[in-house]
Amino acid sequence: xxxxxxxxxxxxAQLLPARELMAFTLASHIILVPLGVAFPFIxxxxxYRGLRRKDATALLLARRWSxxxxxxxxxxIVTGTVLSFEFGLLWPGLMGRWGDVFGxxxxxxxxxxxxxAVLIAIYLxxxxxxxxRTHFLLGLPLPFAALLGAFGILAANSWxxxxxxxxxxxxxxxxxxxxxxxxxxxxxxxxxxxxxxxxVLTAGFVVAGVYATGWLRGRRDRYHRLGFAVPFTIAAVxxxxxxxxxxxxxxxxxxxxxxxxxxxxxxxxxxxxxxxxLFGRLHEDGTVSGGIKIPLLDSxxxxxxxxxxxxxLTSVPADQRPTATQATIAHWAFDIMVLIGSVLVLLxxxxxxxxxxxxxxxxxxxxxxxxxxAGVASVVAVECGWIATEVGRQPxxxxxxxxxxxxxxxxxxxxxxxxxxxxxxxYVFLFGSFLVILLKMRTRWRLTDLQQASADxxxxxxxxxxxxxxxxxxxxxxxxxGPPAGDGAGQSGGDRP
Amino acid sequence: MTADLIAVVLLLAxxxxxxxxxxxxxxxxxxxxxxxxxxxxxxxxxIDHAMAPVWEVNNVWLIFVLVMxxxxxxxxxxxxxxxxxxxxxxxxxxxxxxxxGFALRKPSRQLAGxxxxxxxFAVASLVTPFFLGAAVGGIASERVAPxxxxxxxxxxxxxxxxxxxxxxxxxxxxxxxxxxxxARRFDAPDLVDYFRRRALCSLAVLTVLAVVTxxxxxxxxxxxxxxxxxxxxxxxxxxxxAAALVTVFMLLRPPSTWMRVTAIGVVASAVIAWxxxxxxxxLPTSLTVADAAGSPATLTWLAIVTLVALVLVMPAxxxxxxxxxRGELEELTDAELRGGSSTTGDGPSPGL
Numbered sequence: 118x119x120x121x122x123x124x125x126x127x128x129x130a131q132l133l134p135a136r137e138l139m140a141f142t143l144a145s146h147i148i149l150v151p152l153g154v155a156f157p158f159i160x161x162x163x164x165y166r167g168l169r170r171k172d173a174t175a176l177l178l179a180r181r182w183s184x185x186x187x188x189x190x191x192x193x194i195v196t197g198t199v200l201s202f203e204f205g206l207l208w209p210g211l212m213g214r215w216g217d218v219f220g221x222x223x224x225x226x227x228x229x230x231x232x233x234a235v236l237i238a239i240y241l242x243x244x245x246x247x248x249x250r251t252h253f254l255l256g257l258p259l260p261f262a263a264l265l266g267a268f269g270i271l272a273a274n275s276w277x278x279x280x281x282x283x284x285x286x287x288x289x290x291x292x293x294x295x296x297x298x299x300x301x302x303x304x305x306x307x308x309x310x311x312x313x314x315x316x317v318l319t320a321g322f323v324v325a326g327v328y329a330t331g332w333l334r335g336r337r338d339r340y341h342r343l344g345f346a347v348p349f350t351i352a353a354v355x356x357x358x359x360x361x362x363x364x365x366x367x368x369x370x371x372x373x374x375x376x377x378x379x380x381x382x383x384x385x386x387x388x389x390x391x392x393x394x395l396f397g398r399l400h401e402d403g404t405v406s407g408g409i410k411i412p413l414l415d416s417x418x419x420x421x422x423x424x425x426x427x428x429x430l431t432s433v434p435a436d437q438r439p440t441a442t443q444a445t446i447a448h449w450a451f452d453i454m455v456l457i458g459s460v461l462v463l464l465x466x467x468x469x470x471x472x473x474x475x476x477x478x479x480x481x482x483x484x485x486x487x488x489x490x491a492g493v494a495s496v497v498a499v500e501c502g503w504i505a506t507e508v509g510r511q512p513x514x515x516x517x518x519x520x521x522x523x524x525x526x527x528x529x530x531x532x533x534x535x536x537x538x539x540x541x542x543x544y545v546f547l548f549g550s551f552l553v554i555l556l557k558m559r560t561r562w563r564l565t566d567l568q569q570a571s572a573d574x575x576x577x578x579x580x581x582x583x584x585x586x587x588x589x590x591x592x593x594x595x596x597x598x599g600p601p602a603g604d605g606a607g608q609s610g611g612d613r614p
Numbered sequence: 615m616t617a618d619l620i621a622v623v624l625l626l627a628x629x630x631x632x633x634x635x636x637x638x639x640x641x642x643x644x645x646x647x648x649x650x651x652x653x654x655x656x657x658x659x660x661i662d663h664a665m666a667p668v669w670e671v672n673n674v675w676l677i678f679v680l681v682m683x684x685x686x687x688x689x690x691x692x693x694x695x696x697x698x699x700x701x702x703x704x705x706x707x708x709x710x711x712x713x714x715g716f717a718l719r720k721p722s723r724q725l726a727g728x729x730x731x732x733x734x735f736a737v738a739s740l741v742t743p744f745f746l747g748a749a750v751g752g753i754a755s756e757r758v759a760p761x762x763x764x765x766x767x768x769x770x771x772x773x774x775x776x777x778x779x780x781x782x783x784x785x786x787x788x789x790x791x792x793x794x795x796x797a798r799r800f801d802a803p804d805l806v807d808y809f810r811r812r813a814l815c816s817l818a819v820l821t822v823l824a825v826v827t828x829x830x831x832x833x834x835x836x837x838x839x840x841x842x843x844x845x846x847x848x849x850x851x852x853x854x855x856a857a858a859l860v861t862v863f864m865l866l867r868p869p870s871t872w873m874r875v876t877a878i879g880v881v882a883s884a885v886i887a888w889x890x891x892x893x894x895x896x897l898p899t900s901l902t903v904a905d906a907a908g909s910p911a912t913l914t915w916l917a918i919v920t921l922v923a924l925v926l927v928m929p930a931x932x933x934x935x936x937x938x939x940r941g942e943l944e945e946l947t948d949a950e951l952r953g954g955s956s957t958t959g960d961g962p963s964p965g966l
Contacts, residue, residue, distance in 0.1 A: 191717030194673065195710045201680045202706040205695025212684040213692025217908025220685025221915050227681040228923030231674045235930040242943035255933075283909075294909035527763065528699055536703060543707065547714045550731075554718055 128522050134533035135207040135525050138540060142203060145544050146196040147503055148496060153193045154267055154313070155320035156186055157237065158260040159348050164253055166347065178344050180244055181562060182324070185555065187241050192551055194234070199540075207533075210524035211514055218283050218291050218299050219276040226269025233262040264313065271312055275304040278506065279373050280515050303373045307366035308506075314359045315502065319495040321352025322461070326492025329485045340566070346478060349488065352495075353465035360462050363455070364418075370509075371419045374516065375428035376437075377509035380444040381451040382415050387429040391415040396452055399441045403431070439511040450504035457498040464491055616914055617907035620686040621896065623920055625889040627682055631675035632885045633788065633878050635743075636781075638672045640789015641665050642712065642739020643782070644812065645732065651725070657793075658732070660805050664796035665716070673713070686916055687906040689760060690896050697762035698749040701769045705745035712738035740782060747781025748774040754888065755835040759900035773834045780823050784881055786816040791861070791877040798869045799939075806869055813865050813877075817858060824884075837898040841891025850887030854880050871939075 160182045167175030201223075204212050212220075240256040247255070276282075282299030283291035328345035371378040378384075383394055385403035393415040397408020416425040430438050439447065464487050471479040479485075514521045526533075641661045648654030648661075684691040695702060715735030719728055751774030752758050762768070790813035797805035831839040841847040857879035864873035894902045907913060937943050 188717055191713055195713035195717075198673070198677060198709055198713075199706055201677055202695075202702060204684065205680070205691055206699050206703055206706075209692040209696045212695075213688050216684035216688030216691060217686070217912040220681065220688070220908075221912055221919065223681045224685050224916055224919045227674075227678045228919065228927055230677065231923070232927050232930055234674045235927065235934045239930075239934055239937060239943070243937070246943070247937075292909065294911045296911050296915040526696060526699065528696075532766070539707060543710055547710070550714070550718050 129525060129527075130530040131528060131533050132522050132525050134530050134537055136521065138533060138537045139203055139207055141537065142196065142199050142540060142544070143503070144500060145548065146193070146200060147500060148548075149189060149193040149196060151316045151319035151323065151496070151499060152186070152189050154263045154316040155260075156182065156189070156324070157240070157256070157263060158317065159320055159324060159351055160186065161253070161256055161259065162351065163343075163347050164256065168249060168253060172343075174340050174343055175347075178340070178347075181558075183241050183244070184558065186237070188551065188554060190234075190237055192547065195547075196544075197230075206528075207526055208514070208524045209526050211519065214290060214519065215280075215515055218294050219273050219280070221296050222269040222272030222276070222300055224269070225272070226266050229262050229265035229269060233259065233266060236262055267313060267316070268309065271309045272300045272302075272305055274506075275302050275308045276300070277515055278302070278308070278377075278510060279304045280518055304369060307362070307369040311359070311362045311366045311502075314355050314362055315495075315499055318352040318355035318359055318461070319492075319499055321348040321350075321355065322488075322495045323492035325349035325352060326489050329488035329491075332485045333482065333489060342478060345488070349468065352491075353468045356458075356461045356465040360458060363458055368419065371427070374510070376430065376433055376439075377447075377506075378419070379428055379430045379432070380439045380447045380509045381505060382427070383444055383448045384415065384427050384429045385431055387426065387432050389416060389424050389426050391419075391425075391427040393418065394448070396449060399445050399448070401441045436512070437517070439509060443508050443511045447505050447509040450501040450508065454498045454501040454505060457494045457501075461491060461495065461498075464488065616910060616917060617686075617903050620682065620907070620913050620916055621903045623917075624679065624682045624686060625886065627675060627679045628889070629882050629885045631679055632784070633881050634672035634675055636785045636881060637788040637792045638665060639712075639739045639743045639785035640787065641793060642716075642736050642789075643786045644789055644793065644809070646736030646740060651729070656802070656805060657808060660793060660797055660800060660802060662719075663800060664793060673709075676709075682916070686908055686913060687896060687903075688908050690901060690906045693760050693762065693897060693901065694749070694753065694758055697758040697765070697768055698752050700766050701745040701748045701752070701774075705742050705749070708738040708742035708745065710738075711735075712742060739785070743781040743785045744778040747778040750781075750888075751775070751777030753897055754831070754838045754892070756837060756898045756900070758897050760897070771834060772830045776823065776827050776830045780820070780827055783816055783820040783823050784884075787813060787820050788877055788881060790816055791865070791873055794865070794869050795871065795874055810865055810869070814862065817862065817865075821858065835898070837895070838888065838891045841893065842887060845890070846893075847887050847891035850883045850890055854883035854887060857883055 160179050163175050163182065164179040166172055167177075167179055236255065236259050240252070240259060243252045243255060276299055279302045280299075281302055282295040282297070284293045286292045325345050325348040328341045329349075331341045332345060367378075367381075370381065382391075383397065383399040383405055384391055385399070385405075390413050392413060393411045394405055395409040395411070397405045397410075399405055413423040416423050416427055419425050419427055430444060438444075464484075467484060468479060471477065471484075510516055512520050512522070514524045641664065645654075645658055645661050648657040680691075683694070711734045715731045715733075715738060719731035719735060748769045752769045752771065754777065755771050755773035757768050757771060757774075790809045794806055794809040794813055797803075797809055828839075828842075831842065842851055857876050861873055861876040861880060864870065864876055892898050894904070896903055896906050934943075
């Protein structure tokens with residue numbers, strides 16, 4: 118540990134930019150993850166409904182969602198590729214020493230992701246020509262591929278939290294790797310299920326939030342009701358489950374990573390009858406300012422009894438625990454996540470209550486206002502959960518085995534700052550364009566829906582997306598003088614230059 | 615033993631990425647060189663249609679290469695990314711812009727937007743393979759060794775530069791051969807000739823560059839030069855040359871699927887020749903496969919995971935490429951996202 122102390126004393130200058138760069142790219146990628154993992158599932162549910170009940174509206178929604186999925190998945194791939202490069206560009210020390218211990222999870226993830234990319238390509242591009250049943254069945258493995266991919270990533274992350282499955286030789290290098298133990302670490306189960314349910318409910322609330330906004334603006338036709346009800350129901354089922362899972366993972370952290378738990382709850386001294394602070398700020402001397410103090414509650418939550426002993430931050434030397442500022446950040450992130458989760462449970466209960474009582478959607482504008490916010494709120498909760506688990510582990514990159522400072526690249530800090538600036542500009546442009554394009558798609562669809570409503574000729578049941586249709590545009594390459602650009606409505610998307 | 619197996623798998627994954635990703639970058643290259651909005655309209659239309667269903671899959675090969683590197687050979691990963699950080703960082707920026715440019719170009723309707731995203735996509739398609747090639751050149755010319763300090767100019771060696779150019783020419787070659795086939799599939803005879811000419815030109819450029827590479831490696835990368843002129847390395851070099859001749863022959867005849875096979879043969883043989891020439895080193899003369907290998911248990915599991923994945927993924931990939939080649943995969947048109955049958959509203963539309 119003598120080298121570690123030395124390293125702490127003068128943390129390399131490139132540590133800060135490297136950390137900021139990783140944090141920025143990961144935080145951006147995380148926004149896309151819930152949709153990447155759970156949106157295919159939600160779309161398939163809608164698709165199933167459409168096929169089962171011959172519901173043209175449901176099929177239309179599923180098709181439009183898959184058009185959104187296409188753009189979002191592509192963006193997820195590029196931001197994900199950046200992350201795998203950053204492992205090497207920013208943290209060569211981590212991968213060089215531990216790659217063969219915890220990398221196998223990434224191996225599973227890479228293949229699962231591969232499978233997902235293949236299946237998603239087939240699903241997205243299969244709407245036109247494949248038989249309805251074949252098309253749906255080929256899409257069906259998608260959620261499982263997503264679950265498998267999440268398995269790999271969570272295995273790697275939970276290994277960093279509770280590393281095991283190796284022993285160290287005299288030079289401090291890992292030997293005798295037991296891959297099985299390195300994948301199924303103590304934190305793996307709790308983290309995995311907490312993550313999966315978080316993705317489902319976040320994707321559900323985000324998608325439903327779009328249609329809740331529509332409802333608030335007066336668009337209350339069947340299309341919007343259905344677009345709201347299906348994802349919201351999925352999310353509403355997942356939310357109480359998440360409440361229980363979240364409670365259980367907190368207790369797992371208490372048992373397996375006591376110092377992180379101390380940071381999350383800003384517990385300074387190991388003690389029984391520990392109070393719970395809602396927010397508040399921890400100072401270097403161990404005092405807490407601000408926040409709401411609830412006596413005994415932390416001990417009760419951790420072990421169901423006020424006499425539960427909670428390990429404090431001071432149980433380990435200062436160079437092996439998060440600083441007061443880091444602990445405060447982790448604590449706030451944790452509290453915000455819990456707060457949002459609790460409010461979402463209330464929202465889900467409201468929805469469930471109205472449904473059981475009246476067999477209809479809630480009618481209150483306040484419900485839809487809350488539902489519109491729930492999407493953003495749940496993304497914030499996901500970000501907070503990630504911040505809590507990562508900042509709470511500081512200063513370790515591999516808990517008790519490698520410090521972040523030991524893993525960082527030796528590239529000069531100036532170049533890393535420049536890289537961060539470039540990446541920020543690029544990402545702002547990327548996500549900005551993504552948003553603009555989503556909004557434009559929405560506007561186009563809304564316009565065509567209006568035209569449709571005014572010029573509807575046949576009953577909507579006959580408007581199924583499958584079956585005989587006009588020939589595909591491939592035979593009709595726009596040759597020099599294509600169709601007039603003004604008549605965009607009937608033009609297929611791809612053959613415009 | 616397992617380490618050698620994993621090294622072979624890694625080489626094959628690199629080969630797959632060079633072929634699949636190369637085709638993809640090549641399409642971008644021809645997008646860039648297609649000329650102005652009006653002149654380049656038809657080639658760009660074809661590129662858009664041909665690439666759309668498979669580009670994501672093509673690029674996932676790279677992720678797999680990276681994972682194989684850091685799980686199977688952690689020291690290799692650490693060393694390469696430390697020493698070659700600048701070209702790799704530039705390549706990843708290129709990849710981001712390229713993927714985003716392509717994905718965002720499709721749904722955007724306005725000409726200005728399509729131009730901007732299209733330009734991003736095309737320029738990045740040129741830059742990314744160049745820098746990836748430059749990184750490989752650094753490895754081949756023995757400039758990357760464990761403990762090499764991160765330096766910004768290590769990749770500006772002659773081998774790196776020429777490897778970068780070879781990478782670009784390779785993508786152009788693959789792209790044009792595949793687009794020739796796609797032009798036939800999409801019934802655009804004028805584009806068949808258009809891309810056929812370009813395929814022949816890029817193959818000529820590639821041949822010249824291959825000769826230049828020979829001279830440069832002779833001076834700058836002696837170990838790889840020796841490997842390329844002896845034994846298995848030489849065999850694959852000859853194989854690549856033969857495949858190139860057959861490809862020329864195929865290109866001069868009516869287009870068939872076989873020219874894709876032979877074009878892949880050229881590139882795959884060349885990549886494998888490089889791998890064979892480096893034996894037994896991962897980083898010539900400083901890091902052998904055995905030295906770089908991770909823990910034996912991990913390698914065994916990596917082999918198992920790879921095997922299981924092959925069983926799971928390969929049928930899916932085969933299905934995708936098969937469906938794509940049969941023209942079963944079509945993107946959704948605006949009409950279908952409109953919620954009505956295509957007969958309502960504005961009648962049979964000119965575009966359909």
